[in-house]
Amino acid sequence: MIRKPVVSAADIAPDLNRLRRRGLLRGGLSLGGLALLTGCDLSTHSGVDAALWAMLRFNDRVQAALFNPSRMAETYPVSAVTTPFRFNAYYPEWQVRSVDAVDWRLDVAGLVADKTPWTVDRLRTLPQEGQITRHICIEGWSQIGQWSGVPLAAFLRRAGADLRARYVAFTCFDDYSTSIDMASALHPQTILALDFGQQPLTPEWGAPLRLRIPVKLGFKSAKNVRSIEVTNTFTGGYWENQGYDWFSGV
Amino acid sequence: MEQSRAAAHPLPVRIMHWIGVYAIGCMMLSGWEIYNASPSLPFQFPAWMTLGGWLAGAIAWHIGAMWLLFADGIAYLMYGIVSGHFRRDLxxxxPAAVGADLGRALRFRLPHRLGHYNAVQRLLYxxxxxxxxxxxxxxxxxxxxVQFGSLTALFGGYPVARGIHLTMMGLIAAFAIVHVALVAIYPRTLVSMVAGVPADPETPS
Known part of the structure; x- marks a missing residue:
């Protein structure tokens, strides 16, 4: 009898990566290591790593204080859109997963009055907003893209979400996840995108639904969204739990 | 205490100098790791020269050390203005004075007097x-x-501002190389940045 494996390769990939990094770091001396007498990369349990994590949390609070809900990300003309648009995910493009848009449902969980799952067609009945904005990657590169879809604020109000809750968390069917603060979730340019470049999203760009949040770094704009949860519990995210700055506002 | 007995570098300057060295060192080494994530020039920094181990670690260092550099820089600027250090020394x-002093420096005829700044030093510092x-x-x-959008626009937008940021890193690195080379030639300047060594008497140039 063939049993389904309890743990898949994707489940342990982050841990494997972490271990590999630690091995790499232990393997060689670095200028940084010499100067600071320790190799601190957020994965050890040293005091310096604890201080770095504390600084990350401090920076999250500073960024939340700096966030001005009425300040808009710069918008561009269609002629400024970057082509070809660069694919980016925690996996290579050939591993992109897709679902049948007809079977797909968006689950809504947590502090919301109406937990009815949403279909793509029903999402299209809500008011739509378009934007041409700069997607800025935490790696430093950036590109300009065009998205349209439902403003997250309108969606949350429609679902009867508790808008005083602290976080909105996103879970994706490609095993990605992220979460954002409520103030950024309610920003007028934060949308649940259904279209990319005036066409319905294709799998590599996050079909059938992705978050597009130009007031945060690119990795916060989760693709292939499966469920949205409104919560007061900090859930972090795929990259955030490994040490990437959680707030990541721009 | 007589004027000539005053330290070449006052204690606050010495403290802020070494905090600055540490902060700039952390910013530089972690910045190289961040640069490596998406190099805009056809080269990368070797891993042994970088700090943080990987991108997230480097960013944590960079935005952590940022506060130290910021606090040290503000303190130094305020001290420099209030104490008259900038007006007096920097x-x-x-251009004529720089030309004359640079010519003498290149012929190794520019005397280095602790606590006094020649034209080349004024220009570099x-x-x-x-x-x-x-x-x-x-x-x-x-x-x-987005939050500092007008500042970003002032520097020509995000990609250009990133290029300027990288260029400034290069200039700081170039300064550090020249600075350390000159300290190696005049080792007593290193002593004077650590201990309270009295300034040399002013001599007419």
């Missing part, structure tokens, strides 16, 4: 302070291109 030199301020300003503009 007044921008005339004044210049690196301006460059550091530009590095901090462009850094803020690419950290928060």
């Amino acid at each position: 007044r921008p030199p005339t 004044g210049g690196v302070i301006v460059i550091l301020m530009l590095a901090v300003a462009t850094g803020l503009s690419i950290w928060k291109p």
Whole structure:
């Protein structure tokens, strides 16, 4: 009898990566290591790593204080859109997963009055907003893209979400996840995108639904969204739990 | 205490100098790791030269050390203005004075007097302070291109601001190489930046 494996390769990939990094770091001396007498990369349990994590949390609070809900990300003309648009995910493009848009449902969980799952067609009945904005990657590169879809604020109000809750968390069917603060979730340019470049999203760009949040770094704009949860519990995210700055506002 | 017995470098300057060295060192090494994530020039920094181990670690270092550099820089600028250090020691030199002193320096005929700044030193130290301020300003503009949007626009938009930030890093690194080389030639300047060594008497040039 063939049993389904309890743990898949994707489940342990982050841990494997972490271990590999630690091995790499232990393997060689670095200028940084010499100067600071320790190799601190957020994965050890040293005091310096604890201080770095504390600084990350401090920076999250500073960024939340700096966030001005009425300040808009710069918008561009269609002629400024970057082509070809660069694919980016925690996996290579050939591993992109897709679902049948007809079977797909968006689950809504947590502090919301109406937990009815949403279909793509029903999402299209809500008011739509378009934007041409700069997607800025935490790696430093950036590109300009065009998205349209439902403003997250309108969606949350429609679902009867508790808008005083602290976080909105996103879970994706490609095993990605992220979460954002409520103030950024309610920003007028934060949308649940259904279209990319005036066409319905294709799998590599996050079909059938992705978050597009130009007031945060690119990795916060989760693709292939499966469920949205409104919560007061900090859930972090795929990259955030490994040490990437959680707030990541721009 | 007589004027001539005053320390070549007052204690606050010595403390702020070494905090600055540590902060700039952390910013530089972690910045190289961040650069490596998406190099805009056809080269990468070897891993042994970088700090943080990987991108997230480097960013944690960069935005952590940022506060130290910011606090040290503000303290130094306030001290420099209030104490008269800038007015007295780092007044921008005339091009003619720089030319004359540079000519003498290249012929190894420029005397180095502790506590007194020749035209080349004024240019280099004044210049690196301006460059550091530009590095901090462009850094803020690419950290928060929406919240500090007008600053980012002032530097020509996000990609250009990032390029300027990288250029400032290069200039700071170039300054550090020249600075350390000159300290190696005049080792007593290193002693004077650590201990309270009295300034040399002023001699007419």
